[in-house]
Amino acid sequence: VRKICSFLFASLDGFHEDTNHELHWQDVDDEFDEWDLGQLDEAGTMLLGRVTYDGFAEFWSSAEALDVDPVRAKLLTAIPKVVVSTTMAEAPWANTTIAGTGIEAELRRLKELPGKNIQVIGSAKLTSWLIETGLLDELRVMVSPVLLGTGIPAFPVSRMVGLDLAGSRQFGNGNMLLIYRPRPEQDASAA
């Protein structure tokens, strides 16, 4: 049985991007790299929302990425990827499968197979959908020490969701990693 894990950055007030889709406040350094490469090492499949996939495909298949971050560029290109989209006809990046309307059944099938984690990165809408369908096993949030005030919500859930704390780690650059496991829906409310 495989786990579906999602990793994303959030500001302290719960935004994923500011209103200009700027991400410069997401501070990464050597300590982050070591941790992040560890989670990528545990992943057998990458699951991405369409917007995140497009951004990743453009950057990580570029000569610039191979130059500045060859380890991650090679790893992300080689790993099997599933992009969730009902409109994408052809994927622009190697080792990609496009999953459309049948995604939920496909993920339930994939989870039953042996293997490494199915890893979601930076896909806020997809992550919230996975939480609400009960498919997500682990939510890893890197909380940046910044207040944005407004922007794209990191957790656009349509109902309240109870979680269980599975771990936390303070990074030297002020980032705070929080790891949660969503509770089954019937336990989500204290009422």
Next chain:
Amino acid sequence: MRTVVLNVFDYSLDGILAAEGTEFFDFCRAAPDDPAEVAWFSDCLARAEVHIMGRVTFEGMAGYLPDAADHPYAGIMNAGRKAVFSRTLPGTGWANTTIARGDLATDLAALREDGDGEIIAHGGVSFARSLVRADLVDEFRLHTFPYLAGSGESLFADVAKPRELALVCSTAFGNQTVATIYRRDREPRG
């Protein structure tokens, strides 16, 4: 010059404050007490020179703590210096309490200049949001519950432009809340 510390107990991962009557509020109250968190907050309270709060929080505390000898915070809160920010509260009936009826920023500035140490702000929702809106907080102590509220009263909704903070420390408690302390270097005020 005193620093203003805002302590927020009921904060969600998505930045929502648990207002009374919401499912999030019930979720927070259902979480077990952790002796380590009680000790953590007792230290905070003992360090504070002044306790400030809005009317709603004041009425909750003043109606309960004076006769709650066994409550872990009763001794400190009953003896401590308190200021309640309200234009409508007729009187306090709680020892060592004054009412600040004027402009929040002006009255708080006077309290800050009145000595050293910490002023700790206790909430509630509307008072905390007023402090954030006017950028009057030097240090945030947030207790993040394992919860996504989806919607509700956002503590930081009135932040008009991005504010950088510095993470000071963090503590994960046995009841699954994580307390984080963030400092803010505010712009000098004219």
